[in-house]
Amino acid sequence: MSSASLFRVDLRRLILLLATFSAIVTLVNGFYASHAVQRQQLIDSALESNRAYAQKLADSVDDFLRAAQQQLAYSAGVVGQRFDQGGVLLAEVDRLRLQTDTFNSVVMVDAQGRVRATSPEALQIQGRRLDTPGAVEALREKRALVSEPYVSVAGNLLVFISHPVTDRAGRYLGYVGGTIYLKQKSILHNLLGAHYHSDGSYLYAVDQSRRLIYHPDIHRVGVQIDKNLVIDAVLQGKSGAMQLKNSQDIDMLAGYAYVPSTAWGIVAQRPTHAALAALDDLMQSVFYKSLPLVVVLLGLVGWLSRLIARPLWQLADGARYMDKSTTAESILKIRSWYFETSELKRAMLVGVNLLHQKIGKLHQDVQTDPLTGLSNRRGMELALSVWQAAQTPVAVVAMDIDHFKRVNDGHGHSAGDQVLKRLAQLMRDNSRGGDVLCRVGGEEFLMLLPEARLEVAEQVAQRLRAQVQNTAMAPVGHITVSLGVAHWPHHGSDMATVLKAADAALYEAKHTGRNRVVVAPRATD
Numbered sequence: 090m091s092s093a094s095l096f097r098v099d100l101r102r103l104i105l106l107l108a109t110f111s112a113i114v115t116l117v118n119g120f121y122a123s124h125a126v127q128r129q130q131l132i133d134s135a136l137e138s139n140r141a142y143a144q145k146l147a148d149s150v151d152d153f154l155r156a157a158q159q160q161l162a163y164s165a166g167v168v169g170q171r172f173d174q175g176g177v178l179l180a181e182v183d184r185l186r187l188q189t190d191t192f193n194s195v196v197m198v199d200a201q202g203r204v205r206a207t208s209p210e211a212l213q214i215q216g217r218r219l220d221t222p223g224a225v226e227a228l229r230e231k232r233a234l235v236s237e238p239y240v241s242v243a244g245n246l247l248v249f250i251s252h253p254v255t256d257r258a259g260r261y262l263g264y265v266g267g268t269i270y271l272k273q274k275s276i277l278h279n280l281l282g283a284h285y286h287s288d289g290s291y292l293y294a295v296d297q298s299r300r301l302i303y304h305p306d307i308h309r310v311g312v313q314i315d316k317n318l319v320i321d322a323v324l325q326g327k328s329g330a331m332q333l334k335n336s337q338d339i340d341m342l343a344g345y346a347y348v349p350s351t352a353w354g355i356v357a358q359r360p361t362h363a364a365l366a367a368l369d370d371l372m373q374s375v376f377y378k379s380l381p382l383v384v385v386l387l388g389l390v391g392w393l394s395r396l397i398a399r400p401l402w403q404l405a406d407g408a409r410y411m412d413k414s415t416t417a418e419s420i421l422k423i424r425s426w427y428f429e430t431s432e433l434k435r436a437m438l439v440g441v442n443l444l445h446q447k448i449g450k451l452h453q454d455v456q457t458d459p460l461t462g463l464s465n466r467r468g469m470e471l472a473l474s475v476w477q478a479a480q481t482p483v484a485v486v487a488m489d490i491d492h493f494k495r496v497n498d499g500h501g502h503s504a505g506d507q508v509l510k511r512l513a514q515l516m517r518d519n520s521r522g523g524d525v526l527c528r529v530g531g532e533e534f535l536m537l538l539p540e541a542r543l544e545v546a547e548q549v550a551q552r553l554r555a556q557v558q559n560t561a562m563a564p565v566g567h568i569t570v571s572l573g574v575a576h577w578p579h580h581g582s583d584m585a586t587v588l589k590a591a592d593a594a595l596y597e598a599k600h601t602g603r604n605r606v607v608v609a610p611r612a613t614d
Contacts, residue, residue: 127368132342134467135364136330139344143357144328145531146292147346149280154250154350157191157267158233161252164265168197169254172262178206185267190276192267193247197254199263202228212243223249227264235351238271238302238311246271246311248302271302272310278303281355288366289339290359295320297352319343323354332361458528460506461513469527469535473584476539477577483584484546486536487573487591488516488553491603493532496565504564511562512570519553535591543576543608550574550606558604569604571595580609 164181171177182195186208197206202218202225219225223236227249236249251266269275281292281303294303299320300313314320318333323345330344335358343358456468464472476483490496490512497505509532516526516536525537536553538546550572557570573594575581580590590609598607 124368124372128365130467131364131368132332132361134465135342135359135361136332136344137466139342139357139359140328140330140346141344141530143292143344143355144346146281146357147328147348147353147355150277150294150353150355151348151350153191153277153280154235154348157250157269158235158252160185160189160191161250161265161267162233165252165254168265169256169262172197172199172205172254172256175206179208182206182208182265185265190274191269192250193245193270193273193275195265195267197263197265198224198228200228200261201263205263221249223247223251223266223268227251227253227266231261231264237298238296238300240311241268245273272307288360288363290357290363292355292357294348294356295324295354297324299324302353319345319356319358320354323347323356324352326352461509461528463513463516463534464525464527466527466529469525469529469537472525472537476537477584481539482541483577483587484538484541484543485575485577485587485591486538486546486550486553487575487588487595488534488536488550488570489572489595489599490532491569491571491599493568496568500565508562508565508568511560512557512568515553515556515560519549519556535588543574543579546574546576547606547608554604554606571598571603572606573598573609574606575609579611 164185168178168181178197182197185195186192194212195208196204196212196214196219198219199205202220204214204217204219207215221241222239223234226236227234231253233252234250236251238246238248241247245268247268247270249266249268251264253264254262256262269277271278281294291305292303293301293305295314296302298313299315299317301310304310304312314336317336319331322329322331324347326347326349328346330342332340332342335341340361341358342361342364343356345354345356347354456464456471458465473483475481490508493505493508496508509528512534513526513528516534520526520536521538523539525539527535527537529535536546536549538549541549554570554572557568559567561567573591573596575587575591575594577584577587581587594607594609598605601607
């Protein structure tokens with residue numbers, strides 16, 4: 090064999106080696122970069138979702154406790170003029186306990202601390218003087234209170250809510266109090282327990298003493314938590330989100346919120362691996378679908394390397410940057426003056442497009458609400474930033490389902506999800522191809538209408554409102570929505586101001602009768 094033949098063989102192997110190495114490095118680099126970016130975006134999205142959910146539950150707990158205080162205040166007014174009538178007191182404590190599931194037990198106590206009436210009567214404490222922490226505090230403070238959790242004489246871990254009873258002259262007669270058992274069934278337990286999921290997500294609540302007052306593992310209720318950064322933050326009155334390891338050393342994405350009326354903290358957290366499960370599946374799909382094409386490319390490189398090196402090297406050099414948006418244009422500029430290099434060039438373009446399509450799908454999934462298929466808050470912000478940068482006028486229609494809590498409470502969350510999906514379809518039916526439809530909260534939606542006048546947006550909102558009202562949604566029946574309409578730049582110099590204007594109009598619609606459309610007043614009005 091001549092030296093020229095040896096050189097040709099070595100050159101072919103070198104070209105094949107370099108092409109193989111370049112393809113592998115490019116694919117690994119593209120997958121790594123895409124995975125890293127999408128991973129962080131999913132983590133940020135999960136943290137914000139948990140923060141919003143924890144805040145929503147904190148608000149719900151706060152509302153529940155205030156409602157419980159209102160019930161006790163009403164009863165205090167009822168018995169204030171008849172505190173010496175045992176039958177009236179007994180009837181009132183029974184009504185308080187049995188009318189709702191708010192309290193596990195209810196007592197009427199006089200100014201000397203003795204129980205005048207109790208429900209249920211099985212407690213057998215009537216006539217006794219209560220010396221539990223909640224009872225002592227209520228008698229001492231003589232004001233509406235929510236106690237710190239403590240263990241009762243019967244061994245129950247509970248919270249005691251009380252309200253003073255006075256006569257018409259304002260003379261203190263005693264108090265009415267209700268207990269909420271933290272380890273037994275109650276509205277508070279059900280409210281917090283609805284978050285538990287099979288993917289390892291769960292929610293817990295702590296008091297100012299760092300004691301667990303709710304946890305999906307009932308055996309942990311009452312346990313005091315010493316070292317936890319989330320609990321440190323929430324008990325300082327803060328709300329937010331962070332990534333940390335829980336007591337089982339599992340990496341978690343936690344959102345937290347403060348309950349002002351009781352100084353409790355609500356924490357919603359999800360395992361990081363669960364939040365990233367969809368990303369791993371998508372990247373795996375991209376890899377397996379790209380692998381056959383990579384094998385074909387390497388085979389073509391080995392075959393064509395026998396003929397000429399320069400076009401092949403140019404293609405391999407282009408393959409190093411398959412994840413860049415300019416790669417396809419660069420490959421098109423390569424001079425493939427014979428059939429074999431032309432075919433390889435086409436195959437590489439297919440591979441680049443396939444990889445970019447998969448990466449684009451990852452971007453779309455991050456910006457899409459998984460339940461309704463509408464854009465999420467991230468997608469909304471991206472669309473608004475593009476339109477504002479291009480000075481494109483945009484009409485905003487903010488929408489909220491009236492009394493949606495009744496749907497979930499009366500028919501279950503599965504029925505509520507069906508209503509959300511059906512409403513999303515009605516939004517699509519009433520929109521154009523260029524409109525952006527968003528789900529930005531549990532039952533909160535936005536329609537973004539570029540190049541639409543304010544009057545047209547109002548007509549769209551009215552048409553959607555009427556169609557929702559007239560559409561039966563199994564198994565719930567008929568629902569209604571309230572809508573607020575605003576326009577950029579008529580209602581503000583920036584998108585944030587316009588969104589606030591649309592929210593304010595929506596708020597007015599809900600508080601002036603619901604099932605109506607309100608247009609925000611112009612900024613100069």
